[in-house]
Amino acid sequence: MGTAEQQLSDEAQYCADTFNGAIASAAVSAAWEIGLLDELERAGRVGIDEFSAASRAHPDVVRAILVALSSRRIVTLGPARTAATTDVGFESAYRTKGFFYWLTRGCGELLTTLPAKVLEADRQGDFVRRDSRAISVACRNIARTFFDPPFRELLQGVDCATVADLGCGSSDRLIMLADQMPQIRGIGIDVAAGAITVSKEAIAEAGMEDRISLVQDDVLNLAPRDEYAAVDLVTCFLMGHDFWPRENAVTMLRRLRESFPNAKNLIIGDTCRSTGVDGPGHPMFTLGFETVHTVMDQYIPTLDEWSSVLEESGWRIADRRMIDLPAFSFIYRLTPA
Ligand SMILES: C[S@@+](CC[C@H](N)C(=O)[O-])C[C@H]1O[C@@H](n2cnc3c(N)ncnc32)[C@H](O)[C@@H]1O
Secondary structure, eight states, X not given: OOGGGOOOOHHXXXXXXXXXXXXXXXXXXXXXXXXXXXXXXHHSEEEHHHHHHHHTOOHHHHHHHHHHHHTTTSEEEOTTOSEEEEOTTHHHHHHTHHHHHIIIIISHHHHHTGGGGSSGXXXXXXXXXXXXXXXXXXXXXXXXXXXXXXXXXXXXXXXOSEEEEETOTTOHHHHHHHHHXXXXXXXXXXXXXXXXXXXXXXXXXXXXXXXXXXXXXXXXXXXXXXXXGGOOEEEEESOGGGGOSHHHHHHHHHHHHHHSTTOOEEEEEEEOOOSSOOGGGOOTTHHHHHHHHHHTTOOOOOHHHHHHHHHTTTEEEEEEEEESSSSSEEEEEEEEO
16 A cells, blocks of 8 residues: 555554654755745745756755655645645744754754763763854844844833843844944854854954954853943843853852943843643743753753842843743843842
């Protein structure tokens, strides 16, 4: 009997969907990186031979990627499999592509080597490797789509001349701010070489080398620098969890007051540990975020834990926004207490 005629039981279909979802996740990442997803977004259709010729891609691999996407109804392929058109799942997959990229391109090695991350004996030294360049690119997209609109709301009425972005990733936030406010100067701080490389490229492309500088340093142990005295706004997105566990978070937040003595605002946005979620009910991203950070031994606080730390942090909440996707996410605007 051919596969097409096979009638799978509900359990077997569920299992097949799990398997196919893993392939489709990698396919979303690949399709975005090679420009296929953007072409589908632009035109609603892509011819496999035309796309492959224009991008010097192997047509059979492009087709395989599209077939994988069709398994989750992101696209539909015609009977001849020469072209694909967007399907019901496309819009959502396009909007959330950064999460897929973060997972498969950014954390792919961690996931494929997961069995070797379990035994205590194997968890020594530098046992986790992630692709910091891919993570910066993924986070740029996630932040632009989900965090920047509420961030812009929180910025209204905030007066600032020099912004330091902690864990700046691609520096996209600094570039956006410098673009919108001609008086602003930015300092991007990140520990990862891949992030600094992505930042340098993006700052050069935006022609902002004279307004945005980069510092490769560990935010948890920041070396003092004269230029930090000018900083009146500190931002920190999608890395606040690196301040934890709790006792470190209190110390870290207090230390930021010393590192940036003239900061009038600290805007911090992050995703928290989920509460009340189990089994098949996990929303988009949550399961990946929590699994990866558990393997990395990075504690992820709940929203309540964040609130309790802020009370002791030397900062007080002046304004806030809650974010539905990624679920359990927030942005706080803090001012010195
Ligand atoms: C999830 S990404 C977010 C990037 C960026 N903030 C954004 O919103 O797109 C977290 C970034 O924080 C950086 N990071 C993590 N721990 C850090 C530390 N201790 N010091 C400096 N940067 C750190 C990572 O290298 C990465 O670029």
